[in-house]
Amino acid sequence: MDEQLLSIQNLTTQYLTDESVIHAVNGINLHLAKGGSLGLVGESGAGKTTTAYSIMGLLPKLTGKITQGKILFEGKDLTRLPEDEMRKIRGNEISMIFQDPMTSLNPILTVGDQIAEVLEIHGTADTHAALAKAGDMLEMVGIPRDRMHEYPHQFSGGMKQRVIIAIALACNPKLLIADEPTTALDVTIQAQVLRMIRDLKVKLDTSLILISHNLGVVAQVCENVAIMYAGRIVEYGPLREVFSRPLHPYTEGLLNSIPRIEVDKDRLSPIRGMMPDPSTMPHGCIFKPRCPYAAAACGTRAPHITEISGRSVMCLMHEGVIPNTMGTGGHHA
Amino acid sequence: MTRYIFRRLLMIVPVLVGVTFIVFSLTYISPGDPARMILPQDATDADISHMRHLMGLDEPFLLQYVHFLFGFKSPSEDASFSYKGLLALDLGRSYVSNRPVFKTILERFPNTALLAILALILSVILSIPAGIISATHQYSVSDMVVSILSLLGLSMPAFWLGMILIWIFSVKLRIFPSLANPANLKSLVLPVITLATMNTAVQARMTRSSMLEVIRQDYIRTARAKGLDEKKVIRKHALNNALIPVVTVIGLQVGQLLVGAVLTETVFSYPGIGTIMVDAIQRKDTPQILASVVFVAIIFALVNLIVDIVYAFIDPRIKAQYESMSKARSNGAARKGT
Amino acid sequence: MEKKLRTPHATRPSARKSAKQKTAFQEFWRRFKKNRLAVAGFVIVVIYILMAIFADLFFSYDFITENQISNAFAPPLTTAEIDLNNGATAQHLYILGADNFGRDILGRIIHGARVSMVIGFTTIAFAGIVGSALGAIAGYYGGKIESVIMRGTDILLAIPNILFALAIVAALGPSFQNLLLAIGITSIPAFVRLMRASVLTLKNQEFIEAARALGARDFRIIVRHIMPNCMAPIIVQATLGIAQSILSATSLSFLGLGIQPPSPEWGNMLSDARSYISYAPHTLLFPGLAIMTVILAYNLIGDGLRDALDPKLKR
Ligand SMILES: Nc1ncnc2c1ncn2[C@@H]1O[C@H](COP(=O)(O)OP(=O)(O)O)[C@@H](O)[C@H]1O
Ligand SMILES: [Mg+2]
Numbered sequence: 008m009d010e011q012l013l014s015i016q017n018l019t020t021q022y023l024t025d026e027s028v029i030h031a032v033n034g035i036n037l038h039l040a041k042g043g044s045l046g047l048v049g050e051s052g053a054g055k056t057t058t059a060y061s062i063m064g065l066l067p068k069l070t071g072k073i074t075q076g077k078i079l080f081e082g083k084d085l086t087r088l089p090e091d092e093m094r095k096i097r098g099n100e101i102s103m104i105f106q107d108p109m110t111s112l113n114p115i116l117t118v119g120d121q122i123a124e125v126l127e128i129h130g131t132a133d134t135h136a137a138l139a140k141a142g143d144m145l146e147m148v149g150i151p152r153d154r155m156h157e158y159p160h161q162f163s164g165g166m167k168q169r170v171i172i173a174i175a176l177a178c179n180p181k182l183l184i185a186d187e188p189t190t191a192l193d194v195t196i197q198a199q200v201l202r203m204i205r206d207l208k209v210k211l212d213t214s215l216i217l218i219s220h221n222l223g224v225v226a227q228v229c230e231n232v233a234i235m236y237a238g239r240i241v242e243y244g245p246l247r248e249v250f251s252r253p254l255h256p257y258t259e260g261l262l263n264s265i266p267r268i269e270v271d272k273d274r275l276s277p278i279r280g281m282m283p284d285p286s287t288m289p290h291g292c293i294f295k296p297r298c299p300y301a302a303a304a305c306g307t308r309a310p311h312i313t314e315i316s317g318r319s320v321m322c323l324m325h326e327g328v329i330p331n332t333m334g335t336g337g338h339h340a
Numbered sequence: 341m342t343r344y345i346f347r348r349l350l351m352i353v354p355v356l357v358g359v360t361f362i363v364f365s366l367t368y369i370s371p372g373d374p375a376r377m378i379l380p381q382d383a384t385d386a387d388i389s390h391m392r393h394l395m396g397l398d399e400p401f402l403l404q405y406v407h408f409l410f411g412f413k414s415p416s417e418d419a420s421f422s423y424k425g426l427l428a429l430d431l432g433r434s435y436v437s438n439r440p441v442f443k444t445i446l447e448r449f450p451n452t453a454l455l456a457i458l459a460l461i462l463s464v465i466l467s468i469p470a471g472i473i474s475a476t477h478q479y480s481v482s483d484m485v486v487s488i489l490s491l492l493g494l495s496m497p498a499f500w501l502g503m504i505l506i507w508i509f510s511v512k513l514r515i516f517p518s519l520a521n522p523a524n525l526k527s528l529v530l531p532v533i534t535l536a537t538m539n540t541a542v543q544a545r546m547t548r549s550s551m552l553e554v555i556r557q558d559y560i561r562t563a564r565a566k567g568l569d570e571k572k573v574i575r576k577h578a579l580n581n582a583l584i585p586v587v588t589v590i591g592l593q594v595g596q597l598l599v600g601a602v603l604t605e606t607v608f609s610y611p612g613i614g615t616i617m618v619d620a621i622q623r624k625d626t627p628q629i630l631a632s633v634v635f636v637a638i639i640f641a642l643v644n645l646i647v648d649i650v651y652a653f654i655d656p657r658i659k660a661q662y663e664s665m666s667k668a669r670s671n672g673a674a675r676k677g678t
Numbered sequence: 679m680e681k682k683l684r685t686p687h688a689t690r691p692s693a694r695k696s697a698k699q700k701t702a703f704q705e706f707w708r709r710f711k712k713n714r715l716a717v718a719g720f721v722i723v724v725i726y727i728l729m730a731i732f733a734d735l736f737f738s739y740d741f742i743t744e745n746q747i748s749n750a751f752a753p754p755l756t757t758a759e760i761d762l763n764n765g766a767t768a769q770h771l772y773i774l775g776a777d778n779f780g781r782d783i784l785g786r787i788i789h790g791a792r793v794s795m796v797i798g799f800t801t802i803a804f805a806g807i808v809g810s811a812l813g814a815i816a817g818y819y820g821g822k823i824e825s826v827i828m829r830g831t832d833i834l835l836a837i838p839n840i841l842f843a844l845a846i847v848a849a850l851g852p853s854f855q856n857l858l859l860a861i862g863i864t865s866i867p868a869f870v871r872l873m874r875a876s877v878l879t880l881k882n883q884e885f886i887e888a889a890r891a892l893g894a895r896d897f898r899i900i901v902r903h904i905m906p907n908c909m910a911p912i913i914v915q916a917t918l919g920i921a922q923s924i925l926s927a928t929s930l931s932f933l934g935l936g937i938q939p940p941s942p943e944w945g946n947m948l949s950d951a952r953s954y955i956s957y958a959p960h961t962l963l964f965p966g967l968a969i970m971t972v973i974l975a976y977n978l979i980g981d982g983l984r985d986a987l988d989p990k991l992k993r
């Protein structure tokens with residue numbers, strides 16, 4: 008097997024608010040090989056961003072807390088690293104691209120300064136060289152270098168996202184986490200930015216975690232995919248296999264809700280219902296209320312992770328507790 | 341940029357016209373009759389109406405406003421009834437002292453300006469660091485202390501605070517004099533503190549909430565994600581953005597300083613424009629009141645103008661917004677021209 | 679508030695909106711109640727209002743405006759002989775002492791509360807109604823009407839507000855009505871701006887468009903649908919505005935341009951006290967504390983309301 012770059016073990020992250028404890032991430036396991044690419048897919052509120060923040064050490068100081076588990080990055084446990092060690096990794100070895108490019112750049116600094124800053128922080132270059140390198144980075148993301156003296160408001164959304172990509176990649180990180188990098192962009196721009204991330208990943212030999220609520224986006228870029236639901240990874244496996252034969256009912260639902268041209272519009276079946284409130288989790292399987300295959304046992308016994316030839320899934324059907332009726336469409340259909 | 345400044349200068353013209361018009365109208369509808377005021381008690385009605393004519397008070401309202409702006413030539417031999425108008429900083433003479441009203445104002449204004457500038461400096465020095473510490477250490481003891489002190493400062497009437505300071509520092513401790521004058525720096529300490537308190541409170545609260553707002557922004561997260569340490573995140577990314585709205589508030593606060601000066605000057609019997617105004621009001625010295633109010637309003641408008649321009653320098657978005665606006669406008673004009 | 683929204687021809691979107699409104703309001707109230715400082719402010723204001731209403735039960739107006747020269751400057755907690763109107767005398771405990779004319783300071787503070795509360799409420803009610811109406815019109819109709827209203831507002835804002843009040847009182851003469859007028863007018867612009875901004879954001883929302891599509895008249899849309907939805911920021915502004923009004927009124931009275939003695943008013947009490955700072959500091963201390971407490975209370979409520987409306991600032 009390939010050498011592991013990132014290995015997340017039993018990660019549990021919570022937010023403490025005035026009223027309640029929000030169980031945003033509940034004991035997830037994830038692995039990413041050097042040079043690999045992983046898609047993290049789930050609907051809004053599933054805990055994807057929280058997972059990313061846990062890796063980056065960017066959880067809100069007063070409220071966010073990792074309560075259990077390890078995040079091993081090249082063998083070091085990031086959850087135990089002191090803040091100043093963590094700072095050396097952030098932006099340098101692990102970088103992150105955020106969802107909303109419109110607000111993610113400082114409005115009163117030029118884009119050149121903002122790219123150069125990350126190089127200066129990590130001592131990669133002195134001020135002068137950093138600015139020159141910032142120009143190179145801009146060109147790499149397809150923006151003329153003489154625009155480095157302009158301010159963010161002079162750029163379009165897609166261009167801002169490219170600037171953010173330039174910042175993220177400036178120090179040639181080992182791992183890039185892209186959190187819904189195209190969600191806020193126009194459809195036409197989405198494809199461009201996605202292609203750019205994919206190409207630069209290959210060119211710079213960076214490992215990638217691509218977060219999206221859209222399986223289609225991940226399909227274009229990633230080798231492996233993890234499906235997240237209510238703070239858990241309900242299915243994990245190579246992208247092709249997961250696509251051609253989903254093991255978890257939720258994955259199946261996600262796949263059915265991707266619009267395809269050849270399929271009749273009426274037969275699009277979005278998943279019914281809503282995700283459970285993360286401050287009060289239901290007993291048994293978390294997906295039961297929405298699951299078309301749910302049986303009585305699902306309400307009492309929570310599924311464990313079942314490994315099936317290099318893939319893993321959390322569902323009682325694969326533990327043999329209830330009969331596997333996947334593919335029949337279940338009793339709702 | 342020069343074009344922006346020029347445009348912005350033009351924009352205050354209608355405001356100034358409006359302000360002067362309102363103040364003028366107020367005196368016009370004022371029940372007191374200036375002609376009766378300057379004539380002896382036993383003057384006949386004929387004397388009064390003659391005097392009204394000499395003073396231009398029998399003219400129609402709008403014409404009087406024009407005189408107010410551009411000057412008035414009295415039919416009288418006595419040159420003191422004529423004046424060159426607001427634009428020439430000449431609105432005639434005080435009924436009480438018979439001196440040109442603007443002469444008094446211009447003599448005393450530097451005193452008020454001195455007080456206001458010192459208070460402004462003091463308030464900025466105290467409030468901005470206090471607000472930043474308070475925001476970056478939200479819920480800490482220092483946050484609570486700053487919050488409570490600024491609430492108290494906000495709630496204390498300046499004139500009362502001034503008198504309490506006099507009681508403590510002049511009467512009891514005998515450290516500072518209770519009467520202030522610009523020649524004696526030591527005597528300025530109490531009035532400056534008095535005047536600065538409200539501003540300090542307002543600015544500290546503003547800095548705190550602006551800072552809290554900025555800290556939540558996405559670009560602060562970006563800066564942290566770069567591996568920047570927290571101190572630099574605050575200094576380089578949060579502070580400048582947070583101070584942009586604070587600058588506007590400081591601009592608006594200058595108006596409050598001028599108003600506060602009226603009260604503070606009264607408490608400390610300080611010879612500034614505030615005491616002129618209060619004296620003039622008590623003696624019904626109309627030209628002096630009119631001139632003082634208009635003068636302060638104009639200064640206020642000019643200060644806001646300066647603040648706006650500074651604002652454009654520190655916030656590239658405003659500049660761009662303006663530039664695109666003026667470009668669109670000049671394009672439109674060009675199209676109309678052809 | 680929710681009831682008003684349910685007009686006879688309530689449409690589904692607006693009905694849903696009103697249901698949401700209710701829970702939003704309950705949520706807001708729950709958050710406000712959790713803020714102990716704000717609740718303390720609320721209690722203080724209630725005490726002042728009760729003082730204002732029942733002032734005559736504590737001290738008669740005649741008693742606190744009549745001179746008792748022999749008791750001038752009596753320090754706090756002294757008992758002294760006072761002349762009654764019928765020529766008789768009585769013992770009286772001056773809890774907070776007596777002023778330069780021997781009048782009971784506590785009594786004058788309590789009656790002063792009446793004056794201040796009346797000024798605070800009437801000026802802000804006036805400014806709130808006029809300002810909100812103008813702001814709603816400007817925001818709803820836009821165009822020429824809007825620019826006229828907003829330019830007018832800019833001009834009013836261009837004159838620092840106590841200065842403007844001072845000019846009005848100077849022109850019209852110091853009297854209670856003129857004081858109300860002056861402070862009322864200078865309080866208008868804040869409401870105009872706030873209301874206009876709220877209306878602009880609401881104007882194109884679906885429940886308004888639904889009402890319009892159903893043929894509701896503009897006036898009805900503004901009063902029934904838009905205004906209730908803009909109330910929250912207006913209430914915050916009103917609370918802070920009352921504090922500002924009271925402060926302005928005491929300032930003008932202090933300068934001799936507001937309420938004239940012997941009518942009891944905190945500002946004119948301080949104006950008298952100014953001459954006796956070294957001799958009788960208690961005449962200075964208590965009226966000032968009265969002002970400070972009530973302004974502080976309103977500010978606490980205003981902050982509490984604002985935080986409750988915009989909880990993100992707290993977290
Ligand atoms: N700062 C926070 N404080 C409290 N709860 C939070 C915070 N951030 C996220 N959450 C909650 O944690 C859960 C997971 O959120 P998130 O990780 O942002 O999901 P995703 O990125 O998959 O949409 C959600 O229920 C969300 O409401
Ligand atoms: Mg997210």
